[in-house]
Amino acid sequence: MSDFWNETQVKRTRRNRRCGWCDTLILKGDPSTVVAGVFEGDFFKNRYHPECAAAIPLWYTANKCWGEEMPCEPMERGGIRWADEIPETELTK
Numbered sequence: 001m002s003d004f005w006n007e008t009q010v011k012r013t014r015r016n017r018r019c020g021w022c023d024t025l026i027l028k029g030d031p032s033t034v035v036a037g038v039f040e041g042d043f044f045k046n047r048y049h050p051e052c053a054a055a056i057p058l059w060y061t062a063n064k065c066w067g068e069e070m071p072c073e074p075m076e077r078g079g080i081r082w083a084d085e086i087p088e089t090e091l092t093k
Contacts, residue, residue: 031050051078
Protein backbone atom coordinates (compact mmCIF):
# COMPACT_ATOMS: atom_id res chain seq x y z
CA MET A 1 0.00 0.00 0.00
CA SER A 2 1.42 3.40 -0.91
CA ASP A 3 1.67 6.20 1.64
CA PHE A 4 -0.82 9.04 1.59
CA TRP A 5 -1.84 11.97 3.77
CA ASN A 6 -5.10 13.94 3.77
CA GLU A 7 -5.92 16.87 6.03
CA THR A 8 -9.42 18.39 6.18
CA GLN A 9 -10.38 21.57 8.01
CA VAL A 10 -13.83 21.23 9.63
CA LYS A 11 -15.60 24.53 10.39
CA ARG A 12 -18.04 23.08 12.93
CA THR A 13 -17.60 19.67 14.52
CA ARG A 14 -20.94 17.79 14.58
CA ARG A 15 -20.45 16.21 18.01
CA ASN A 16 -17.96 16.23 20.86
CA ARG A 17 -14.72 14.48 19.90
CA ARG A 18 -11.47 13.80 21.71
CA CYS A 19 -8.33 15.50 20.36
CA GLY A 20 -5.65 13.01 19.34
CA TRP A 21 -2.89 15.37 20.53
CA CYS A 22 -3.96 16.79 23.91
CA ASP A 23 -6.71 14.26 24.75
CA THR A 24 -9.18 17.02 25.71
CA LEU A 25 -12.61 17.48 24.14
CA ILE A 26 -13.23 19.28 20.90
CA LEU A 27 -16.70 20.59 21.58
CA LYS A 28 -19.63 20.28 19.22
CA GLY A 29 -19.66 23.37 16.98
CA ASP A 30 -15.94 24.10 17.37
CA PRO A 31 -13.51 23.88 14.44
CA SER A 32 -11.26 20.85 14.12
CA THR A 33 -8.72 19.29 11.78
CA VAL A 34 -9.22 15.72 10.55
CA VAL A 35 -6.09 13.91 9.39
CA ALA A 36 -6.11 10.54 7.63
CA GLY A 37 -3.28 8.66 6.03
CA VAL A 38 -1.07 5.61 5.94
CA PHE A 39 2.00 5.20 8.17
CA GLU A 40 4.22 2.15 7.75
CA GLY A 41 1.41 0.38 5.89
CA ASP A 42 -1.25 1.07 8.54
CA PHE A 43 -4.24 3.37 7.98
CA PHE A 44 -4.88 6.05 10.60
CA LYS A 45 -7.45 8.77 11.13
CA ASN A 46 -7.56 11.31 13.92
CA ARG A 47 -9.11 14.64 14.84
CA TYR A 48 -7.33 17.60 16.45
CA HIS A 49 -7.94 21.12 17.69
CA PRO A 50 -6.58 23.41 14.93
CA GLU A 51 -3.80 24.63 17.26
CA CYS A 52 -2.87 21.04 18.13
CA ALA A 53 -2.67 20.11 14.43
CA ALA A 54 -0.33 23.08 13.97
CA ALA A 55 1.85 21.93 16.91
CA ILE A 56 2.50 18.45 15.46
CA PRO A 57 5.08 19.50 12.82
CA LEU A 58 6.71 21.77 15.43
CA TRP A 59 7.11 18.78 17.76
CA TYR A 60 8.68 16.65 15.02
CA THR A 61 11.06 19.47 14.08
CA ALA A 62 12.05 20.19 17.70
CA ASN A 63 12.69 16.50 18.39
CA LYS A 64 14.27 15.75 15.00
CA CYS A 65 12.19 12.61 14.63
CA TRP A 66 10.39 12.94 11.28
CA GLY A 67 9.04 9.61 10.08
CA GLU A 68 8.60 8.18 13.59
CA GLU A 69 5.36 7.57 15.47
CA MET A 70 3.58 10.40 17.23
CA PRO A 71 3.73 10.57 21.03
CA CYS A 72 1.26 8.24 22.71
CA GLU A 73 0.86 10.32 25.89
CA PRO A 74 -1.28 13.52 25.91
CA MET A 75 0.54 16.68 24.91
CA GLU A 76 -0.02 20.30 25.88
CA ARG A 77 -2.97 21.77 23.94
CA GLY A 78 -1.44 23.62 21.00
CA GLY A 79 2.08 23.03 22.32
CA ILE A 80 4.97 20.61 22.16
CA ARG A 81 5.36 19.75 25.86
CA TRP A 82 3.95 16.63 27.48
CA ALA A 83 0.70 17.47 29.29
CA ASP A 84 2.16 16.35 32.62
CA GLU A 85 5.09 18.79 32.21
CA ILE A 86 2.86 21.88 32.32
CA PRO A 87 3.43 23.82 35.58
CA GLU A 88 0.38 24.13 37.86
CA THR A 89 0.54 27.95 37.55
CA GLU A 90 -0.10 27.71 33.78
CA LEU A 91 -3.05 25.35 34.24
CA THR A 92 -4.90 27.88 36.42
CA LYS A 93 -4.61 30.75 33.93
